[in-house]
Amino acid sequence: MEDFRTSYLRLCKENRLEPQQSVLSHLSHGKHTETSGGRSPRGTPSKMGPGNHGVVLDLSTTSLTVQTCSVLGAALAKDCLYGELRLSDCMIGDEGFKLLAHSLCSNAAVRNLDLKGNNLRGPSAEALGKLLGQNHTLRRLCLEWNSLGLDSDRFALLAEGLAANNSLEVLDLRNNQISHDGVSELCKALQRNCVLSSLDLRWNNIGIVGGRSVLAMLQYNKTLTELELAGNNITQDIMKAIDVARQHNLDRASLTNEHQSRQSIMTREIKQLRTQKKQQASDLLHRIDQQNELQSRTHRDTAHKIHQLQEALAERKCAFNALNAKLSKTEAELLLAEQRSRDLSDILEVSRKENSSLVAMHQKEMQTQLGEKASSESKLLHDIASLKDRNLHLETKADELDKRCQHQQDQIYELKEELATSHAQVKLQATQAEERLQNEKQRLRDQQRDLERRHASEMQHQRESAEESERAYRDRIVKLEEHRRSLEEEMSKLKNQQLTERLALEEQILSTRQRVKEEEHQRMKHLEDKIRLLSNAKDDIQQHYSQQMQTIAELQAKNNNAGLEVESLKRRLEELNQELAGKNNELQAEVNKVKLSSSKQLSRMEAQIQDSESLRERCSTLELQLAEQTRRHRTELMDRDNETDSLRERMRSQDMEYSRIQEEETQRAGMLQAAISGYLTSTRTPMSTPRK
Known part of the structure; x- marks a missing residue:
């Protein structure tokens, strides 16, 4: 930031200009403050939000002259510090923005550019077209409250620059007096743009023709997911068709993002699987122990949840008792209402x-x-x-x-x-x-x-x-x-x-x-509806309770089956490990035996040189046997590795199934708790409402 201030002063001195004090005050008193993408205080450079880089240069509401714009543009052309530039309500004008845009064409750091309320017209639209055509680092551009659409020919140059741009994602063109011709040129450009995802065209003069152009553009552009067209005198049918096309783009983008996220997840999982393949059987045993601990913890959690559900059931019974009491009270009130009706009829007769x-x-x-x-x-x-x-x-x-x-x-x-x-x-x-x-x-x-x-x-x-x-x-x-x-x-x-x-x-x-x-009649109807609702709620709660008890029993049975299967897999793994150890011992014994026989044969060959040929033949046969045994041992080791991998896959599937069951159980418990709380709140609400 000090380098930028020094560069600004140097350029002012070279151009024989007096530095603007408001700009110097912002550059002198600015501090680096961490932000989450929101607006910082005016003139305070701040860290940008996720997805942005660098700091913020906020000169909003500061009146900038043409000479100041020229010097700032020259300083920003080689700057790599500021990632966001806020110049809203700075009264820049067309001449000042031409100088800024010419310098920003070579800037590779600014990601966000705010030019709201600067009275930009046709020449600025032409400069913006050149900027968008040459700058490929800009992500967000705000042009709200300008007059870029007054000159349709120059606005077409802006659209051409947007068509050539491959980095801009968000474009704000609110209140720019854009006509249907300008929107037609913009839509033609957007048919070739595959990066822009958000476009705001509210409060312009698009009309029905412009709305049809936007609708035709959405048939080709599949990346535009956010489109605002309020205040443009577009009919409801066109707006509905545009919303449908935009929703298709949004669904497509969500599917693409989901596919990319799944692809990244699959890539990470493949890497994890490759790393897990390199682990030993001890890690698998350790994991089995962890699974046992997790299973015991899950058993405890399930028991705790069952206890909570039983308590909730007891509360539900209390609520049922309260509802019965309330029903009796309601019947008493009904009798009182009937008595009151009779009294009123007597009073009516007297009257x-x-x-x-x-x-x-x-x-x-x-x-x-x-x-x-x-x-x-x-x-x-x-x-x-x-x-x-x-x-x-x-x-x-x-x-x-x-x-x-x-x-x-x-x-x-x-x-x-x-x-x-x-x-x-x-x-x-x-x-x-x-x-x-x-x-x-x-x-x-x-x-x-x-x-x-x-x-x-x-x-x-x-x-x-x-x-x-x-x-x-x-x-x-x-x-x-x-x-x-x-x-x-x-x-x-x-x-x-x-x-x-x-x-x-x-x-x-x-x-x-x-x-x-x-x-x-209303009181009788209200009481009948309340009684019917209470009876329906009682039946629903009893049915839901029976379903939850059945679900809990099924989950307990699945949990027991999963535990038995995990135990059987653990025993199978122990048997395989024992068998592998036995095979290794046999192999070592065979190797030792072969070595011993080879040494004996060598000593015998040294002792009996005359039997060298027979010993050589016997040695070759022994070597063949050793190679065969080694090959068989390797094949057995490969089979054991394959079997171990299959066991790991089964364990992974069991883990996924167990986690899925646990999530379903958690969701069902949450749903039951939500239903109980909803029912309790619904039962409390009629009790708290005053009787008419």
């Missing part, structure tokens, strides 16, 4: 009677109100009739006054006639009585005037009183009519209110009855 009494009371009140209304109407009619009679009386009185006035006028006319006759009679006395007559005339005129005035005033007074009475009667009639209308409206309102109250009461009674019936 019905009360409603009927209320209805009768309302009807009586209505009848009384109707009677009062009829009496008030009759009273009003009587008052109207009396007012009419009084009006007629006043009219007759006015007629009488008119007649009286007419009678007085007639009297006046009569008096005038009498006056004329008296004037004719007392014409002689006119002079004397003229003055008197004039006075009398004046008096009569005044009296007539007074009578007329009094009559007019009395008539006016009678008319005014009659008009006032008539007006008062009319007002009273209007008020009575208004009172009658208000009474009628009040009666109609009372009728409507009574009708609405009656309907509401009937609806409330019906709803109460329906609700009570539904509650009782």
Whole structure:
């Protein structure tokens, strides 16, 4: 890291540039910290996760100028330290990235490159194409939140570089404004790429045409297992077809990985077998002892598990007893619910009677109100009739006054006639009585005037009183009519209110009855379901318990058979070892015997030179016999080796069978324990739920 900082400062000095302080601070204060592949603090070089090499150079959110990008690229071109380069949100731009990409073409250390949010456009896409075409060490490339897809022609150059690349495994192109043309070029390139396994194209402008191009590409590309296409306006049928093709690739990759893992496992096993072939019989005996110890330990574990299962069975019995108690409690609750239902029905009957009494009371009140209304109407009619009679009386009185006035006028006319006759009679006395007559005339005129005035005033007074009475009667009639209308409206309102109250009461009674019936039905149904579930659970647990007991008995029988077979194999191996030792002793005795006979023959040949030919023939025959015995001994040794190998194979198969049985027993015990715990939790859950 100090070398990189020194190189950066040297290049800045050579290019006559002022070093960027933010970059220097990251390079100065950075420390090597162990990481598991996650992001380290900004500017802190850290060890990368599994599958990566080197440390991390994190310059995220640091604004880098074009000159700084040029110097950094020149420093990174020869760097072998940093395995991951994080340049997200650095505002690099197209010019800066061109310089970086040109330098990274010769870098052989960077495995991960993060260029998120750097406003990269068409020129950067062209530079990326050259980088991918020349750099064959890059594994992961993040180009999120850029605009590489704006220029489809230059994006096609990026696709060509991706087609030529044979190292990139993960490519992130989210939010890059990639159109369907760009995706078509990318899919054409991916048809020739057999390394890329993860591609993220979310939130672009692919559309239906681009989705079809992706689907056609997946018919040829069998290595792409992770493909994200959300936010691209692709129809559901195309997405489903793409998911199916991707799942096929994923299955193919999993099968390939499984095949490779199995191949590596088989290779390791073959190596182990070759090394095991070189071991002696003592190792086999030691292994048999270990198997015996393992078998005894397994017996102990099995006994312990059986003890645990018995305890679990006892707990299950306790749970059954608790369930029986709960069932009895539920039956008691059912009886209480029935009693409550009967009480509610009694209450409903009482409410019905009360409603009927209320209805009768309302009807009586209505009848009384109707009677009062009829009496008030009759009273009003009587008052109207009396007012009419009084009006007629006043009219007759006015007629009488008119007649009286007419009678007085007639009297006046009569008096005038009498006056004329008296004037004719007392014409002689006119002079004397003229003055008197004039006075009398004046008096009569005044009296007539007074009578007329009094009559007019009395008539006016009678008319005014009659008009006032008539007006008062009319007002009273209007008020009575208004009172009658208000009474009628009040009666109609009372009728409507009574009708609405009656309907509401009937609806409330019906709803109460329906609700009570539904509650009782639901409670009965819930209790029946609970009883049925409890009975089914009880039957299932009893059946599972019988199956587990049968499985335990079968496993014990298999375990006993395996132990007997191991004992027989051990005895057979001991017999073979004894036989091998006997053969070795016989061979040694034969060799010693042959040596002794050879020495005797040699001494005899030295003593009897004349019998040299016969001795030579006998020696040759003895040598042939010795060779034959040696050959037979070798064949017997080879047979013993083959038999030993076969015994080892049988022991290995027995070990595998024993381990498989042990794993099955462990799995069954785990399944039984899980079933017991699941049942206990399921039985506790209804007990803990509040009763409705």
